[in-house]
Amino acid sequence: MLHxxxxxxxxxxxxxxxxxxxxxxxxxxxxxxxxxxNNSGNNNDTNGYSSWDDFNPNFNxxxxxxxxxxxxxTAVSKLQIRLNNVINTHKAPLRLYDDVVHLFNDYxxxxxxxxxxxxxxRKSFIKQIEETHPSVKSLRPVNKLVTLHDGTMATVPVFxxxxxxxxxxxxxxxxxxxxxxxxxxxxxxxxxxxxxxxKYYGEIHTGDEWIPARDKYCRSNSDxxxxxxxxxxxxxxxxxxGSLALTPIIFTLxxxxxxxxxxxxxxRVLGYLPNLGHGKNKSNKxxxxxxxxxxxxxLSCVFESIRIIHRDGGFRAKxxxxxxxxxxxxxxxxxxxxxxxKWLGHYSGNKSQVCRPYRDCSCSFDELSNHNPTCIYSxxxxxxxxxxxxxxxxxxxLERYKELSRYPIKNxxxxxxxxxxxxxxxxSRMMPPEVLHVFYAGLLRYIFTSMQFxxxxxxxxxxxxxxxxxxxxxxxxxxxxxxxRGSMRNGIIDDTKCQSEERQGNFxxxxxxxxxxxxxxxxxxxxxxxxxLWVKWIQFVKLYLSxxxxxxxxxxxxxxxxxxxxxxxVLQLVKLLFPRDGFGNGWNIPxxxxxxxxxxxISRYGSATNFYGGAGESAHKFFVKAPxxxxxxxxxxxxxxxxxxxxxxxxTKHALRSVNTELYDIANIIDTSFNEDNQTNDNQQIExxxxxxxxxxxxxxxxxxxGDSIYxxxxxxxxxxxxxxxxxxLHPKLxxxxxxxxxxxxxxxxxxxxxxxxxxxxxxxxxxxxxxxxHANPNIIGKMWYDWVYVHFEEKDTVGNTVENxxxxxxxxxxxxxxxxxxxxxxxxxxxxxxxVEKKFLVKVNLGKDTAISIVTVPMSSFxxxxxxxxxxxxxxxxxxxxxxxxxxxxYFGNRIxxx
Numbered sequence: 022m023l024h025x026x027x028x029x030x031x032x033x034x035x036x037x038x039x040x041x042x043x044x045x046x047x048x049x050x051x052x053x054x055x056x057x058x059n060n061s062g063n064n065n066d067t068n069g070y071s072s073w074d075d076f077n078p079n080f081n082x083x084x085x086x087x088x089x090x091x092x093x094x095t096a097v098s099k100l101q102i103r104l105n106n107v108i109n110t111h112k113a114p115l116r117l118y119d120d121v122v123h124l125f126n127d128y129x130x131x132x133x134x135x136x137x138x139x140x141x142x143r144k145s146f147i148k149q150i151e152e153t154h155p156s157v158k159s160l161r162p163v164n165k166l167v168t169l170h171d172g173t174m175a176t177v178p179v180f181x182x183x184x185x186x187x188x189x190x191x192x193x194x195x196x197x198x199x200x201x202x203x204x205x206x207x208x209x210x211x212x213x214x215x216x217x218x219x220k221y222y223g224e225i226h227t228g229d230e231w232i233p234a235r236d237k238y239c240r241s242n243s244d245x246x247x248x249x250x251x252x253x254x255x256x257x258x259x260x261x262x263g264s265l266a267l268t269p270i271i272f273t274l275x276x277x278x279x280x281x282x283x284x285x286x287x288x289r290v291l292g293y294l295p296n297l298g299h300g301k302n303k304s305n306k307x308x309x310x311x312x313x314x315x316x317x318x319x320l321s322c323v324f325e326s327i328r329i330i331h332r333d334g335g336f337r338a339k340x341x342x343x344x345x346x347x348x349x350x351x352x353x354x355x356x357x358x359x360x361x362x363k364w365l366g367h368y369s370g371n372k373s374q375v376c377r378p379y380r381d382c383s384c385s386f387d388e389l390s391n392h393n394p395t396c397i398y399s400x401x402x403x404x405x406x407x408x409x410x411x412x413x414x415x416x417x418x419l420e421r422y423k424e425l426s427r428y429p430i431k432n433x434x435x436x437x438x439x440x441x442x443x444x445x446x447x448x449s450r451m452m453p454p455e456v457l458h459v460f461y462a463g464l465l466r467y468i469f470t471s472m473q474f475x476x477x478x479x480x481x482x483x484x485x486x487x488x489x490x491x492x493x494x495x496x497x498x499x500x501x502x503x504x505x506r507g508s509m510r511n512g513i514i515d516d517t518k519c520q521s522e523e524r525q526g527n528f529x530x531x532x533x534x535x536x537x538x539x540x541x542x543x544x545x546x547x548x549x550x551x552x553x554l555w556v557k558w559i560q561f562v563k564l565y566l567s568x569x570x571x572x573x574x575x576x577x578x579x580x581x582x583x584x585x586x587x588x589x590x591v592l593q594l595v596k597l598l599f600p601r602d603g604f605g606n607g608w609n610i611p612x613x614x615x616x617x618x619x620x621x622x623i624s625r626y627g628s629a630t631n632f633y634g635g636a637g638e639s640a641h642k643f644f645v646k647a648p649x650x651x652x653x654x655x656x657x658x659x660x661x662x663x664x665x666x667x668x669x670x671x672x673t674k675h676a677l678r679s680v681n682t683e684l685y686d687i688a689n690i691i692d693t694s695f696n697e698d699n700q701t702n703d704n705q706q707i708e709x710x711x712x713x714x715x716x717x718x719x720x721x722x723x724x725x726x727x728g729d730s731i732y733x734x735x736x737x738x739x740x741x742x743x744x745x746x747x748x749x750x751l752h753p754k755l756x757x758x759x760x761x762x763x764x765x766x767x768x769x770x771x772x773x774x775x776x777x778x779x780x781x782x783x784x785x786x787x788x789x790x791x792x793x794x795x796h797a798n799p800n801i802i803g804k805m806w807y808d809w810v811y812v813h814f815e816e817k818d819t820v821g822n823t824v825e826n827x828x829x830x831x832x833x834x835x836x837x838x839x840x841x842x843x844x845x846x847x848x849x850x851x852x853x854x855x856x857x858v859e860k861k862f863l864v865k866v867n868l869g870k871d872t873a874i875s876i877v878t879v880p881m882s883s884f885x886x887x888x889x890x891x892x893x894x895x896x897x898x899x900x901x902x903x904x905x906x907x908x909x910x911x912x913y914f915g916n917r918i919x920x921x
Contacts (some may be wrong), residue, residue: 539895
C-alpha cells in the first residue's frame, strides 16, 4: 500500500514515437495553435489540419490563377502537371513529387539562380563531376572476363581495393574520433589495457586474434598503419524467380566501432559475383566441383587487388594529416552456412556419410548433437598435404580430400599473397557462426516445427493464435518498445511467412502468452507437459532469448571463457523439450554444432555482434537492390550494370559532400525553441501535445461523488443499433482525480465552473537526443492507449523513516494545475524493485484497488523509465505483467554464468 507519496526526480530510458490525436467530442478544444496535433489520428482528407487553406497555403493563389485563366495554363502549372505525370509513369514513390518541388523552389529562390542555365542529362552530368573530382575515376569498376569450366566467359565487375579503402580513410565525415573503437590507436593498432572497455570482449580489437595478426603484418617502431578488413558475402535476389541475382563482396574496416559498422555508409564494394547458375535447370549434370571452381575463379578476380597490395608491402597514404604506410589483411569473413561452405570448398548438406559435416573442425556426424563437444580444428597444413598428395597420386589425393570433406579445387582464399589473420587454420577458422542463421533461422525453426507436431491442428492451437494477436497488439502500444518484433501473418508457431528476427519476436510473444493465466492453461495442455517439464519449458525460453542477447553484448572476458557450461545446458534443454525423433537427422545438424562454438569465436573476434550477418544483409538494399532497379534487368548483363549504377551513386555522393557544407550544417542544427507547453531542466526537454480543455461543473462533481457516469447513455434506434459513438471520453478515474485535486487547490472559491487544460501525449527528450513518448489517450485508431511508467517515490515507513520505493504505474493523463503540469497515475498495490524484474524476466503486479490512495498526481521528473506491461488474461481485472526490456536480457543470462 502507498503511504504519503513524494515523487522525486530520476533518470529515464528511450521509447518510440507515435502521433496521437487530441480532439474529443465532449471536450472543448482550445483555439491556440499548440492545441492541435497535426499528426492526429482523425480520418479526414486534411490529415488533421483545421481547413484546406491550412493544409495548402498556396491553394487560394492557385484557385485565383484558375479563375483568371480558365485553365491550368501557367508555366508553373504545366510543370507540376508534367512532373506528376512523369512520376506516375515511372512508378516512383509519391513523396518524390514533393522532394523535386522543394528542390526546384530552393534553386529558384537562391541568389545565383539564372533562368538561362540549362540542366545537363544524367550521363553528361556524371562526366562533369568526374572532371571536377578526378579522384573518383579510380572508383570506377573494371569488368574482368573469367573463363568457366565449359569454355564460356563470365563478366565479373571488380572495384580497386586501394581506391575503396582510401575512399573511406579520406572521408572526413567518417574518419571522426567518435566513430573509432574506444581504447584503440588507429595508427599503431595498440590497445589501451587500462581502458575499461578493453576488459570486455566487445569491439574487434578486444579479441585474442587482434594482436597476433597486427604483429604479423605491421613492423614495430615504423609508420605502418594496420587496416584490417571484414569481408561479407551473401547472395542477393532482386526478383521473385532468382534470375536477377548476384553476390556482392563488401567490406568494412575494423578500426570503426560497432555502431558505425552497422551503417552501410561505412561499407564498400570489392566486386559482384554474377549468377553463374542462370539458365541451368535441376537436371544439370555438371559436377559440383566444377561449379565450385568457377565461383572461386570469380572470387580470385575480386580479391586480386588485395593480394597486390599485400605483395607490394602496402601503400602510402595521408590519413588525418599523417603520412602512413597502410598495411591490410582480412581479419575474418561473414556469411551464411551455404556461402561459407562454398568459399571453403567444403561439402554442403548434412549427411551421415560425410566425414566432417561442419566446415571448421574434424567432428563426425554423430558429434553434431553433442551439446558440449571438444573440437579439433582443421589446418592449412592438412589442405596442403592433400594437394601435394593429389599431385603425386590422384586417387589417394582424392580420397584424402574426401576424408577432409573438401572439394579438390584451387581455393581463391588460400592463393599466394592472400593476407589472412590466421595462417595456421586459414579461412576455415575465420568464418565464425552467427546468431541470425544459427539461432533465429536455424534452431528456432526446428523448435517451432517440433511444437507444431506436438500441438497439432487442435482447437487449443486456434485459441493460442487468437491470444497471439491480442498480445501482439498490446506489446505494440507501450511506452517501452525495446522488444523484438513478431509477425501476425500466420499462427505464432507457423513460420512459413516469417523473417528470421520476426521468428525471435514470436518466441518472445509465446513466453508472454505462457505467463498469462489463460495462456498458461491452454499452452501447457496443448504441449502435454507436466508441472516439471512446464517449469523447464518456461526457464528454457527465458534462457534462449537472453542467450541470444548476451552473445551480442560486450561481456567480461572471464564470463565468456566460462559460458560454455550454461550454453551447453540450454542446448541440452532443446533436445529434451523439443525432440526430433523421426525428423530427418534429429539434432545431428551443423547449426546445432555451431551453437556450441560461440564462446571460442567471441574470444577470437570480440562480441558476436561483430560477425552478425544482419548488418550485411541490410546493406544489400544499398549495394544491390537500389542500383539493381536502375538496370535493364537482363540476367546476362545484370552484374556489371549494377556495378555501373553503384559507381554513379558513389560519384554523386562525392559531389554532394563538397556542395553547400555550411547549409548542410545549418540544416542539421536541432531546433531548441519551445512553446508554452514545453518545460525544460538541466537534463531533459519535456514537450506536451494533444491538448484539450475540460470544464468541471457542480453537476459533474455531484455525479462523480455518487459514482455516476458524467457521459450520456447510449441511444438506440428502432433496430437496437447504437447511434451515438462517444468514444473520445476521458478515463473516469482521471476525472475523479482531477476533481479531488481541484478541491484541494480551489478550497474557499465559489466559482461553479473550473477549466483545466490537459494533454494526451508527453515527449521527454534527453541531451543525447533519445526520446521517450508516453500516451494517455482514450482512442487512437479505435482503441485506448494508456502507457505505463516506472515512478520513483519517497515514502514514510511505519516508524516514520523516509524510504525510496518504485511503483509501476499506469498513466491516466497529463493535467495542468495552475502553472504546473503533472501526470495523473494509477499505481500498483506494492512497490517493485527492478532487480526483481531482472531476476524473473516477467513479474505479475496488481493495480491498487483503493483509488483514493493509488491514484495520485506526480511531476514528470519522477518518471524513471518507460515500461512494457500487458494484461494478465484470465486473471483478475487489476492483474498485469511487467516485462523485462531487451536491453536487460543479456544480464539475465550473464548473471547465471558461474565464473568461479
